[in-house]
Amino acid sequence: MIPSELVDAFGRVHDYLRISVTDRCNLRCVYCMPADGMEFEPDENILSLNEITEVVRVLAEMGVKKVRLTGGEPLVRKGIEHLVSAIAGIPGIEDIALTTNGIFLARKAQQLKEAGLNRVNISLDTLKADRFSLITRGGDVHRVLDSIAACQQVGIDPIKLNVVLMKGINDDEIEDFLQLTIDSHLQVRFIEYMPIGHNDMRWKQSYLPLSTVLERCHHLGWKVAESHEVRGNGPAQTFRIEGAKGSFGLIHPVSDHFCETCNRLRLTADGNIKPCLYWSDEFNVRKCIGDDEAVRDLFFRALHIKPLNHEMAKALVDESQSHVPTGRRMSQIGG
Numbered sequence: 047m048i049p050s051e052l053v054d055a056f057g058r059v060h061d062y063l064r065i066s067v068t069d070r071c072n073l074r075c076v077y078c079m080p081a082d083g084m085e086f087e088p089d090e091n092i093l094s095l096n097e098i099t100e101v102v103r104v105l106a107e108m109g110v111k112k113v114r115l116t117g118g119e120p121l122v123r124k125g126i127e128h129l130v131s132a133i134a135g136i137p138g139i140e141d142i143a144l145t146t147n148g149i150f151l152a153r154k155a156q157q158l159k160e161a162g163l164n165r166v167n168i169s170l171d172t173l174k175a176d177r178f179s180l181i182t183r184g185g186d187v188h189r190v191l192d193s194i195a196a197c198q199q200v201g202i203d204p205i206k207l208n209v210v211l212m213k214g215i216n217d218d219e220i221e222d223f224l225q226l227t228i229d230s231h232l233q234v235r236f237i238e239y240m241p242i243g244h245n246d247m248r249w250k251q252s253y254l255p256l257s258t259v260l261e262r263c264h265h266l267g268w269k270v271a272e273s274h275e276v277r278g279n280g281p282a283q284t285f286r287i288e289g290a291k292g293s294f295g296l297i298h299p300v301s302d303h304f305c306e307t308c309n310r311l312r313l314t315a316d317g318n319i320k321p322c323l324y325w326s327d328e329f330n331v332r333k334c335i336g337d338d339e340a341v342r343d344l345f346f347r348a349l350h351i352k353p354l355n356h357e358m359a360k361a362l363v364d365e366s367q368s369h370v371p372t373g374r375r376m377s378q379i380g381g
Contacts, residue, residue, distance in 0.1 A: 052109055068117045181211055227292035
């Protein structure tokens, strides 16, 4: 096993790279993009599949073992299955995951599985067709449900459903999502609404702490215990309802951040290393590709300035923070 060289100033070992393969998306989710849409990067500014593969190769030699492909929506990127196959062939890479909105996944599930995809996270903030269309500004929830079934059929495991919990929008569906974990081998992951790319405090209107989920379980009389059985658990605190086939996770970056154990770096579609999701610091690696030592040095520079935490919780009470928050939306950074 390759020992990791990617250790920051606080002793955190980084063995996980999240790669945005495109800033484009076929949906316009309310928390990810502004209502009037976005100006996407021209194609010539986006890393090629070969460039992405080269960066992963260098990082694998430095100890990166896990890769997650995201976007935008990664399945709008042509040749995504070829990228999965190329990354799967790099020595040292042990796990490849995909985060997707699920609209195009049903028809790609078999190809991706055969290419080397290990697991998938599917964004699904509501089970109601009309509400899904509203949150995504036009999406069809039935296509996502079909994709979940397709992944189960081809043997992709685990399948995680990412639910951004929003006050007054989908918090009345907590019980429905929990029931999914009782009936099927799925992990539902409730995620706190985050102030990413917002230049005002209106995001607080949608924020809801995830203690609400456990309170709902208690109210329903369900016995809940912590679970450590889910592969690729990441930042989620995972629970299982007594007798359930699946489990649910809580990802609370605002109310109870997990920065002390952060092991991830991010690579944006336009080639920028982001050492932290929340802060604006970025280092463009594209000009270094082809020079392995330069790529290594740039990742070391990014790690060197990575702060101890993101301070999102401070945004709940005031606007004073030690660094400059990013102005990019989630679709530009990679979910």
